[in-house]
Amino acid sequence: xxxxxxxxxxxxxxxxxxxxxxxxxxxxxxxxxxxxxxxxxxxxxxxxxxxxxxxxxxxxxxxxxxxxxxxxxxxxxxxxxxxxxxxxxxxxxxxxxxxxxxxxxxxxxxxxxxxxxxxxxxxxxxxxxxxxxxxxxxxxxxxxxxxxxxxxxxxxxxxxxxxxxxxxxxxxxxxxxxxxxxxxxxxxxxxxxxxxxxxxxxxxxxxxxxxxxxxxxxxxxxxxxxxxxxxxxxxxxxxxxxxxxxxxxxxxxxxxxxxxxxxxxxxxxxxxxxxxxxxxxxxxxxx
Amino acid sequence: xxxxxxxxxxxxxxxxxxxxxxxxxxxxxxxxxxxxxxxxxxxxxxxxxxxxxxxxxxxxxxxxxxxxxxxxxxxxxxxxxxxxxxxxxxxxxxxxxxxxxxxxxxxxxxxxxxxxxxxxxxxxxxxxxxxxxxxxxxxxxxxxxxxxxxxxxxxxxxxxxxxxxxxxxxxxxxxxxxxxxxxxxxxxxxxxxxxxxxxxxxxxxxxxxxxxxxxxxx
Numbered sequence: 001x002x003x004x005x006x007x008x009x010x011x012x013x014x015x016x017x018x019x020x021x022x023x024x025x026x027x028x029x030x031x032x033x034x035x036x037x038x039x040x041x042x043x044x045x046x047x048x049x050x051x052x053x054x055x056x057x058x059x060x061x062x063x064x065x066x067x068x069x070x071x072x073x074x075x076x077x078x079x080x081x082x083x084x085x086x087x088x089x090x091x092x093x094x095x096x097x098x099x100x101x102x103x104x105x106x107x108x109x110x111x112x113x114x115x116x117x118x119x120x121x122x123x124x125x126x127x128x129x130x131x132x133x134x135x136x137x138x139x140x141x142x143x144x145x146x147x148x149x150x151x152x153x154x155x156x157x158x159x160x161x162x163x164x165x166x167x168x169x170x171x172x173x174x175x176x177x178x179x180x181x182x183x184x185x186x187x188x189x190x191x192x193x194x195x196x197x198x199x200x201x202x203x204x205x206x207x208x209x210x211x212x213x214x215x216x217x218x219x220x221x222x223x224x225x226x227x228x229x230x231x232x233x234x235x236x237x238x239x240x241x242x243x244x245x246x247x248x249x250x251x252x253x254x255x256x257x258x259x260x261x262x263x264x265x266x267x268x269x270x271x272x273x274x275x276x277x278x279x280x281x282x283x284x285x286x287x
Numbered sequence: 288x289x290x291x292x293x294x295x296x297x298x299x300x301x302x303x304x305x306x307x308x309x310x311x312x313x314x315x316x317x318x319x320x321x322x323x324x325x326x327x328x329x330x331x332x333x334x335x336x337x338x339x340x341x342x343x344x345x346x347x348x349x350x351x352x353x354x355x356x357x358x359x360x361x362x363x364x365x366x367x368x369x370x371x372x373x374x375x376x377x378x379x380x381x382x383x384x385x386x387x388x389x390x391x392x393x394x395x396x397x398x399x400x401x402x403x404x405x406x407x408x409x410x411x412x413x414x415x416x417x418x419x420x421x422x423x424x425x426x427x428x429x430x431x432x433x434x435x436x437x438x439x440x441x442x443x444x445x446x447x448x449x450x451x452x453x454x455x456x457x458x459x460x461x462x463x464x465x466x467x468x469x470x471x472x473x474x475x476x477x478x479x480x481x482x483x484x485x486x487x488x489x490x491x492x493x494x495x496x497x498x499x500x501x502x503x504x505x
Binding site: 162193242264 | 299
């Protein structure tokens with residue numbers, strides 16, 4: 001009997017030591033994660049949606065940090081303290097369930113998951129009006145001034161994105177510029193296969209499906225460039241379906257659109273009337 | 288004892304190295320930004336291509352394809368093109384295929400070129416998208432030029448490459464500017480792959496037919 005008591009007592013003191021190391025490291029690491037790493041976590045703060053996603057990433061990383069540290073400390077400590085000595089042939093102490101530990105584990109993990117569910121639902125529905133994701137043809141999570149949002153149709157095709165502006169005579173461009181400080185209503189669709197519109201720094205990602213109008217909202221805040229990629233494997237040049245968009249001031253946006261209207265004037269008569277989906281007519285164009 | 292410590296150090300080094308590799312990969316992925324500026328040194332080169340409805344050779348003789356004229360004036364089946372960096376590239380396309388029409392009429396307007404494109408010698412600011420047979424597009428350089436198709440009822444149409452000037456064709460010429468050295472893809476935006484779903488399979492998905500690389504060499 002005594003042969004077991006000593007290792008169990010030792011284990012208990014080791015557990016306290018591990019807990020103490022973990023506590024100190026957590027107290028140091030969590031503030032570092034929030035204050036130092038947090039501002040660099042993706043996708044940044046170029047839009048309201050991106051900012052909400054960055055906040056969620058900071059929260060998740062901060063919550064994960066103690067868990068990762070617990071595993072790392074346990075792993076490292078065990079490697080050093082519990083490794084078998086060359087001349088030690090005895091068994092380790094028997095392992096039994098520990099009721100209070102199990103209860104604490106279940107309560108803490110359930111609380112963390114439920115809190116994240118509440119946070120995520122709030123971000124998705126209220127603060128980020130859809131969190132930059134595609135909401136289908138009839139979106140539920142609308143920004144306050146949805147009726148005044150700038151409408152932009154995003155058209156995926158093998159292998160480029162083009163953009164139509166229905167409020168500006170339906171002109172189409174191969175570049176995307178958006179005004180800062182304005183709600184933008186993106187109507188994402190495709191005219192061949194499934195694509196996915198991913199404007200990384202804006203925090204927008206919406207599937208582009210032929211014949212479907214997938215609506216996503218974004219509220220750009222900061223001026224600068226953003227990367228547009230296709231996030232759905234779509235054929236030979238999927239990896240090249242990569243463009244750069246810009247968030248500009250309202251005045252620059254109007255200047256850009258005026259220049260585009262002038263440049264595209266000759267081609268405008270050939271574009272079909274604007275519609276919320278974009279399927280080729282006549283059918284001959286379908287190959 | 289020494290062996291145990293060595294193993295311990297090795298495991299810790301391996302874990303640290305793996306973590307550093309993952310962090311390096313993530314940081315590299317997140318920090319990629321497209322280039323935005325180029326310069327021009329004033330070199331000029333010419334490129335002559337032909338598009339054919341059926342290649343007539345190889346594993347897919349009935350696929351639509353491009354040929355390029357080499358320095359000795361012979362037609363070669365290739366879609367890998369080499370041009371100098373920071374130069375003007377004058378392209379002449381002898382277009383022997385009939386029109387399919389653009390799925391997205393937007394591509395009927397030539398873009399990213401210097402001056403106007405010429406169709407059979409006439410300066411043409413834009414093309415009726417229904418008349419397009421193919422497009423020669425280098426999206427990363429902003430270049431896209433619609434290639435007018437031969438009329439469906441044209442006489443003496445070319446059935447198999449290489450086609451000759453005596454056969455029905457349209458001639459499209461344009462000039463574009465290259466920037467820094469690199470490899471760029473080029474492609475067609477017309478769903479011209481007859482017999483494939485929505486016209487976008489087979490040759491439209493294959494380098495050597497309706498897709499290729501433009502090597503811009505320093």
